[in-house]
Amino acid sequence: MDNFEMIKNGTLKAKEIKENGGKIAGIFCSFAPVEILDAAGIHIVNLCGTSNESIINSESDLPKNLCPLIKSSYGTAISDKCGYTYLSDIIIGETTCDGKKKMYELLSELKDIHIMQLPQGIDRSYSSLMWEKEVRLLIKILEEKFGIEITEKKLKEATSFRNNFRSLYGELFELSKLEPPAITGFDMYKILEEYKFNFDLKEEYKQLEELINQIKKDYEEGARPVDNKAKRILVTGCPLGGVLDKIVNTIENSGGVVVCFENCEGIKSIRNKVDENTDDIIKAIADRYLNIGCSVMTPNLKRIELLPELIEEFKVDAVIEVVLQTCHSYSVESRTIKKLITDTGIPYMALETDYSESNIGQIKTRIAAFVEIL
Known part of the structure; x- marks a missing residue:
């Protein structure tokens, strides 16, 4: 199923939810605490931000030299190309990068947005307390806006379900540890994308569990979708939704296979679980x-x-870092990542790109040459 069809089907489901009195929250980032929204009985949707076509709409308000993800998210919202923004009763934002938090100010003219103030580091003694207060404030905002009560029991139930869900996604990622992997990186990422637009979490869990079991069964019976000579690549850096075909497909058409995504929508988020054995579930x-x-x-x-850790676990042959143009935090950090990776003796390459196809020839040439020398 392509992105257009997934979004279309998801929008129809969202309309049905609204018609039946349900509430929807739009989110942009992995820092949005989904357990809180689950406990509130609010359906969650990841807002659109992967289309190059909507970027031109954003540039009437946003600078041209801004991250394509931010411009695409804003352009999609103001042009009504994604019904999820329109159907959202509230949008949960967060102060991650400067571009996003200022974009939210403009978007707040169209929708009710609650911005969570994220600490910019975790090495201060008060960082944890600050973020805990932000989570408690979100609970208060949701209770007042929707006339609901988010109880400790509901929070614990939501936490248990989300922890189980993350474990299940962990099983999906484990399929790439096999030699050769039981699934291509492109197919794995498409699975992750498809479930962004599924509002029935229990059904999603069931479908994902069945899919994983089927992939395992097929593999045991001899199915090998990946050549055993394919070079095992870890992809790190910015979100890949807008450059998936350009980057991941090219890697896998050039003799490589992406065995691990250390990106926002990849493994680093699902590995963190909430401690359920606690007296303070909100903390x-x-x-x-x-x-x-x-x-x-x-x-x-x-x-x-x-x-x-990931390089060792997934038996990685090389690392490719993807940096979206003008994403300053990842761009500057790439120097540290390059040194970290090369010190382990693993080949490393950084790719800076946007959502357009203007540099696709150069990207393909660089990836093909990099994989070939492996």
Whole structure:
């Protein structure tokens, strides 16, 4: 199923939810605490931000030299090309990069947006307390806006379900540890994308579980979708939704296979679970999110710790870092990541790109040459 069809089908489901009195929250980022929204009985949708076509609409308000993800998100919203923004009763934003948080100010003219103030590092004693207060404020905002009560029981139920869900996604990622992998990186990422637009979490869990079992069964019976000579690539850096075909497809058409995504929508988010054995479930939820190794954190120690672990676990032959143009935090951090990877003796390459196809020839040439020397 392509992106257009997924979004179209999801929009129809969202309309049905609204017609039946349901509420929808739009989110942009892995820092949005989904357990809180689940406990509130609010359906969650990841807002659109992967289309190059909507970027031109944003440039009447936003500078041209801004991250394509931000411009695409805003352009999609103001041009009504994504019904999810229109159907959202509230949008949850977060102060990650400067471009996003200022874009939210403009978007707030169209929709009700609640911005969560994210600490810019976790090495201060008060960072955890600050974020915990932000999570508690979100609960208060949702209770007042929707006339509901988010109880401790509901929070614990939501936490347990989300932890199980993350474990299931972990099983999906484990399929790439096999030699050769049981699934291509492109197909895995498409699975991740498809479930962004599914509002029935229990049905999604069931479908994903069945899909994983089917892939395992097919593999045991001899199905090998990946050549055993394919070079095992870890992709790190910015979100890939707008450059998936340009980057991941090219890698896998050039003799490589992406076995691990250390991106926002990849493995680093699902590996963090909420501590359920706690007397303070809200604090435990807050603590879980601060352990996501995003480049907006300074210093970004969690990413530095995770990458060598993933390289060893997934038997990685090389690392490709993807940096979206003008994403300053990832762009500057790439120097640290390059040194980290090369010190392990693993080949590394950084690719800076946007959503357009203007540099697709250059990207393909560079990836093909990089994979060939492996």
